[in-house]
Amino acid sequence: MKEIQAMYPSEDGNAEKRDQIIHYIRQLLEGVDEKKNPEKLTLGQGAEQDDRFYENLSERAEIPLNRQSIEKVIEELTELAEGHRFVNSRYVANAAPLPNIPSILGNLTMVLLNGNNLWDVEGSAAAAAEVKITSMLSKLVGYDPSESGGYTTWGGQGAVFQSLRLAIARRFPDSNKTGLPGKLYCFCSELSHYSLYKAVEATGIGTDHLIRVETKEDHSMDIEDLKHKMNAVIKQGGIPVYVLASTGTTDTFGIDSVASIKNATEEMERLYGLDPVYIHADSAMGGMYTFFNAYDFDANPLCFDKDSAVVLRDYQTKFRQLSLADSMVFDFHKLGQTPYTSSLFLIKDKRLLGAVDLEHDETPYVGNRSYGSYHTGYTLECSRMGSSLAIYASLTGMGIEGYQKVLGNYITVNLAFRKELSEKVPCAVMTNAPSPVTTFRIYPERVSWGDERCGKMTAAELDEVNGFNAEFADYIGHRREEFYFGSTSKQRLVPACDSDERTAVYAHKFFAISPYTTLEKVEEYVDFLAGSVEMFKKEYMHTV
Numbered sequence: 001m002k003e004i005q006a007m008y009p010s011e012d013g014n015a016e017k018r019d020q021i022i023h024y025i026r027q028l029l030e031g032v033d034e035k036k037n038p039e040k041l042t043l044g045q046g047a048e049q050d051d052r053f054y055e056n057l058s059e060r061a062e063i064p065l066n067r068q069s070i071e072k073v074i075e076e077l078t079e080l081a082e083g084h085r086f087v088n089s090r091y092v093a094n095a096a097p098l099p100n101i102p103s104i105l106g107n108l109t110m111v112l113l114n115g116n117n118l119w120d121v122e123g124s125a126a127a128a129a130e131v132k133i134t135s136m137l138s139k140l141v142g143y144d145p146s147e148s149g150g151y152t153t154w155g156g157q158g159a160v161f162q163s164l165r166l167a168i169a170r171r172f173p174d175s176n177k178t179g180l181p182g183k184l185y186c187f188c189s190e191l192s193h194y195s196l197y198k199a200v201e202a203t204g205i206g207t208d209h210l211i212r213v214e215t216k217e218d219h220s221m222d223i224e225d226l227k228h229k230m231n232a233v234i235k236q237g238g239i240p241v242y243v244l245a246s247t248g249t250t251d252t253f254g255i256d257s258v259a260s261i262k263n264a265t266e267e268m269e270r271l272y273g274l275d276p277v278y279i280h281a282d283s284a285m286g287g288m289y290t291f292f293n294a295y296d297f298d299a300n301p302l303c304f305d306k307d308s309a310v311v312l313r314d315y316q317t318k319f320r321q322l323s324l325a326d327s328m329v330f331d332f333h334k335l336g337q338t339p340y341t342s343s344l345f346l347i348k349d350k351r352l353l354g355a356v357d358l359e360h361d362e363t364p365y366v367g368n369r370s371y372g373s374y375h376t377g378y379t380l381e382c383s384r385m386g387s388s389l390a391i392y393a394s395l396t397g398m399g400i401e402g403y404q405k406v407l408g409n410y411i412t413v414n415l416a417f418r419k420e421l422s423e424k425v426p427c428a429v430m431t432n433a434p435s436p437v438t439t440f441r442i443y444p445e446r447v448s449w450g451d452e453r454c455g456k457m458t459a460a461e462l463d464e465v466n467g468f469n470a471e472f473a474d475y476i477g478h479r480r481e482e483f484y485f486g487s488t489s490k491q492r493l494v495p496a497c498d499s500d501e502r503t504a505v506y507a508h509k510f511f512a513i514s515p516y517t518t519l520e521k522v523e524e525y526v527d528f529l530a531g532s533v534e535m536f537k538k539e540y541m542h543t544v
Helices: 015-033 053-060 070-081 101-113 124-141 155-171 195-203 223-235 258-272 287-292 306-324 350-356 388-424 449-453 459-477 519-543
Strands: 149-153 184-189 210-213 239-246 278-282 327-331 343-347 428-430 437-442 484-488 507-511
Touching (some): 101 388, 124 343, 124 388, 149 350, 149 388, 155 195, 155 239, 155 327, 184 223, 195 210, 239 258, 258 278, 258 306, 287 388, 306 388, 388 437, 459 484, 459 507
Antiparallel strands (some): 149 343, 327 343, 428 437, 437 507
């Protein structure tokens, strides 16, 4: 067994084995770092993937008969890293993070301890970190930490799924045993993330019972349309059980007013004698801006410029409303700059978790002992990774001001990008308000954004501009090693003058997500776009 023991960390903490592991980690780091080039967005040389790429991988993959050296394992791992996208200053596509060093160390701690966060007897470090970050973030958003609860889960989707589960259990306590009653309905904006669609499908409520609410010019939910649609559902015998407030939509960073949604649901409750409707703030994207909830914009100690401060002050007003929601989520692996996956589901009243907790006899091997006091039988996961350690390390390492600086920089960079793009690419129009993400639309000839928004274009005309933008996205996508911009086929819905159906708008995204995305880089981004638009138009017009 000696040769097998050589594949494991020591059990006595001896220096020789520790130095050996550090040596291997250094080799891996060096192997990855050698592939980095700040002028490229992929590690190493990269490789073109033909149609049979994954098929070939599958055919060649075999488990070796004998154990391989760790050096060989490192070689294999660095080979897999070849061609992987790397978040540097040229990556401006999506909310994919460059994890900060404290969170990487937190993740490493999680791996070294290898605890199961289901039960503190098996995962005491992660359990303690989870309690701490739940309290920290409760205080930040305005929840009472003595009454709130939380746990780490698999992203915003996990939080939406669990919050819907809680909404059903609160309204129908016996539903866990007897099954779902009919005629339950959920509501969200037409620009909400698809996670609620998946959740109503998986819970058995059914996607036909998911009601999409129209959005306003700022991409927030139209509260009058929400009330209109809730009224219609109730009058047909339906039961509104859940409203999803998108507080930072994925593509445009539209922020629903939680206060207005709360007022609307309470109005319906009074009018029809309803039980409280559950409100979940899908703050996976925007929740990090609660770090400005207590910032003094009059004193402005971090010296944000005037325009950035205006945006951030507006966010402060909107994100202070999150405390009105029954639950929310923090996706630290987005704007929080931690590794995938590290999300915290936060609930205002932790007593509600008891409605979905397991009976002791359902978990005979964990939790129901005379020792241990933290058993998370209410989670959808059974075995749980200790990602709370990465979040805790990031919170303690960055601090409130550290996060304020990086989050404020995203706004400052976007404002500069918008100004530069307007000046150098006159056929481009910004299609959302200033935020960490700028969506913009390119036009082949006449800029018609005003007419598109007001319903003066035909469906065919809208589709033509959409097609132009889709082809341009593919065009610059093939040059993504230079600069990687994002895109979306549903930036918003607009009316067409010859159709009753509203049409989705295609747009491109500039998403500032790296601390290396700074003001000094903005000119490079825009010059790349300006040159690409000019070349693409020549090719496009030639083929039309």
